[in-house]
Structures are given as structure tokens and as C-alpha cells.
Amino acid sequence: MAPIISVKNLRKTYSNGFTALDDVSLDIRKGEILALLGPNGAGKTTLISIICGITNPTDGQVVVDGFDVVKDFRETRGRIGLVPQELTTDMFESVFNTVSFSRGLNGKKPNPAFIEEILSDLSLLDKRDSALRELSGGMKRRVLIAKALSHEPTILFLDEPTAGVDVALRKDMWQLVERLRQRGVTIILTTHYIEEAQEIADRVGVINRGKLLLVEEKDALMRKLGKKQLVVQLTEPIPALPASLAHLDLDLNDAGNELVYAYELGSQDGVIARVLDELTKAGLQLGDLSTRQTSLEDIFVSLIGENA
């Protein structure tokens, strides 16, 4: 299937000479949820702004549903909803009018029933006549999403959708994203919460210093780069690792009472039994055992570290 968004060799150098995107190429599949991860200043917002036609690229091309984002701006913009980080609308306007106005701005005929449906989906219907300034931060965030959905886009960009919101609203947002995906909307989100990507994304892209380091299926990434750790408490502390265990990838803590053995997620069965057997043969007194798995966060931190 042809990608819904195709980004080719994109470069953005701002007027001050700073290169925020350096040869970024990326295909986004119809109906997927793609999470873009990256530290502050990595270039995520710049990439989104170019795809949404807000910023022009210095070089390269973006095609959305067969249309060029620069040459066919109206075609591409009509297909895209963008949820920015902050609300910049008239704070005295009502929720309903704000969302309705957004629809009009995107060239769609008024459709009060549709706007009410969006407000209802976002639990904003009882606030339809409230002025924006009367809303809580979480509700304002929902209005941003309502505005972005007002012209029935098939692609939705969410820039840091849950930054600074409480846990309950974050979970609500995740459910909403899932419902939109079920309706066939393609969703691209940027996030600092790696847990968020781990929870809802199909694929994960990592950007650092203007370069796209990787784009992968989340599950494949976890399998490929994820590691497991076996943690063994020693009932009798030891001053150093016995020489007979030097061939194993073992870490002894400073107190000499905890050993950590790291192994690949795809390791053959029996690896733990073999290691425990060697530890016992080396005369160690084993106490509690536990295993833990590296998270997407560990993988992200080590990727960014390697490319710092």
C-alpha cells in the first residue's frame, strides 16, 4: 500500500543558519499510530510544521495522499488536523464557536451536529457555551483536539498531547487516540513520555539533532534492542567476582551482595538455569532471584547517548 505521507530527503536550515532537519526520509502508513521521540530541540516540531505546510523545507519533498505539501497546500492541509502544544485562540469565545470557526477556516460547510458529536466524544458537550478562559487546562487541551478534528481530517498530528496533564486525562487521551485509529485516522504524535509511546504506538521513530536515527515497529524494536536482567541476591557478600565466573557478563554491586546478569531477550531457554548452576558451583550463597526487562526508555536513552 502506498504510504499516506512520504517524506523524502528533507532538510531545514533556518534563516540564522541552524540546520534543524538533516536529510530526513520517512514513510507513514495509512491508519498507523507513529510516535516520534526525541530530546528537546531534536527537530520534531520542525518536521511536523513542514508536513502541515506551516514551514517550508529548505530541501526535499513531502507528499500527503499523493499531493505535494508546498504546491498543493490546500489539498494536503484539508486532510490534516494538527493539535499544537498551546491554545492561541480568543479566550472570550465559546467552546462551540471556537470549534465551529476552525471547521470554516478549513473550508468546510457548517455542520453543528458534527461539532456536537466531537464535543460529546471529548466530554465537552456540557461546556459548549462556556468561554475558553473559564476552562481548566485539561479541558483547554480537549478543545485543541476538537478544533483539530473539526474539518474531519484523515491524518492527525498531536504535538506533545499529554505534556503537563494529569494521569486520568492522559489515559482518556490514549483511549481517544485508539478510538480515532479504529475509525481509520492516521495518527502521528510527538512525546517526551516514552511510556506513552510504549503504550499506544505501532511504530516508533527516534529523532536526535535533526537526524532520524531509526523508525521501527515498537514490538520489533523491543525484541531487537531489549535486554533482560537476572538479579541475584547473595546471602553472603563477596569482595570480588570469582575468577571462574569471569567469562559471564556479570556485575557485582559495591556492597558485594547483588549480582546482575544481562542477556538478550531472544536467548535460548535454560540460560538462567545454566548461570545459576555456575554461580552455585563457584561456591556463592544464593538468596532472592528476580528478572527485569529493559523498557523502551532504556533503549531510547542508550540510542541518544550513542549519537550525542
Ligand SMILES: Nc1ncnc2c1ncn2[C@@H]1O[C@H](COP(=O)(O)OP(=O)(O)OP(=O)(O)O)[C@@H](O)[C@H]1O
Ligand atoms: N524559527 C527558528 N529559527 C531558528 N532556529 C529554530 C527556529 N525554530 C526552531 N529552531 C531550532 O531548531 C531546533 C529544532 O527545534 P524543534 O522545535 O523542531 O525541536 P523539537 O524536537 O520539537 O523540540 P521540543 O521537544 O523542545 O519541542 C532547535 O534547536 C530550535 O532552537
